[in-house]
Amino acid sequence: MFVTFEGPEGAGKSTAIRSLATALEQAGYSVLVTREPGAGSFGKKIRALLLEQGDVVPEAELLLFLADRANHVETIIRPALASGTIILCDRHADSSVAYQGYARGVDIDFLKRGNSFATKGLKPHLTLLFDLDPVVGLQRIGDGRDNNRLDHEPLEFHRKVRAGFLDLASQEPERWVILDATKAPDALCADALAEIQRRLSR
Numbered sequence: 482m483f484v485t486f487e488g489p490e491g492a493g494k495s496t497a498i499r500s501l502a503t504a505l506e507q508a509g510y511s512v513l514v515t516r517e518p519g520a521g522s523f524g525k526k527i528r529a530l531l532l533e534q535g536d537v538v539p540e541a542e543l544l545l546f547l548a549d550r551a552n553h554v555e556t557i558i559r560p561a562l563a564s565g566t567i568i569l570c571d572r573h574a575d576s577s578v579a580y581q582g583y584a585r586g587v588d589i590d591f592l593k594r595g596n597s598f599a600t601k602g603l604k605p606h607l608t609l610l611f612d613l614d615p616v617v618g619l620q621r622i623g624d625g626r627d628n629n630r631l632d633h634e635p636l637e638f639h640r641k642v643r644a645g646f647l648d649l650a651s652q653e654p655e656r657w658v659i660l661d662a663t664k665a666p667d668a669l670c671a672d673a674l675a676e677i678q679r680r681l682s683r
């Protein structure tokens with residue numbers, strides 16, 4: 482099963498993914514934790530290019546995210562899926578639509594086509610949206626902002642990202658589950674685990 486985690490900065494995805502991986506492994510599943518951008522050695526190089534400070538035009542930014550995704554899907558995600566592993570992926574195609582599309586202004590239809598080109602049509606079975614007001618998210622990450630070029634975008638950018646995710650979730654309600662990321666980490670993780678287990682038992 483391919484599960485993606487989406488949401489604004491500071492929503493607690495990474496912490497939840499670590500706890501979920503432990504819980505699922507204890508239940509006997511094989512689990513792969515991965516992320517975009519930055520999986521594998523090629524992905525790490527692209528991640529460094531994407532997140533360091535400096536000017537990059539939106540089109541170049543998008544193509545780098547898509548390059549990372551194409552390589553990630555083909556070399557890491559598909560083989561893991563084929564072996565029956567549960568994949569917990571911190572951000573994926575929907576982040577490009579929310580960040581580069583809704584917030585940055587790149588054409589959404591083009592983005593969706595670009596995503597299906599990069600993934601050769603592979604879609605997550607479940608996408609968990611860690612929904613949070615960006616004011617709270619940015620406060621939570623505090624000094625960590627220095628590490629990521631996109632964190633430095635103005636609040637209005639992050640509001641558009643959030644609205645974008647909510648819009649995407651409303652378009653595909655079967656794939657998406659919206660979680661309240663203001664909850665305490667344990668409660669949030671329990672909600673996420675319940676959703677994954679529900680799908681696994683189908």
Ligand code: TYD
Nearest residue numbers: 490491517518546572573576577580629631
């Ligand atoms: P990261 O440090 O992984 O952030 P987070 O912990 O919030 O997931 O940085 C990834 C950044 O890249 C984040 O700001 C979201 C952004 N991003 C895009 O703009 N487009 C994309 O397609 C992806 C995958 C991420």
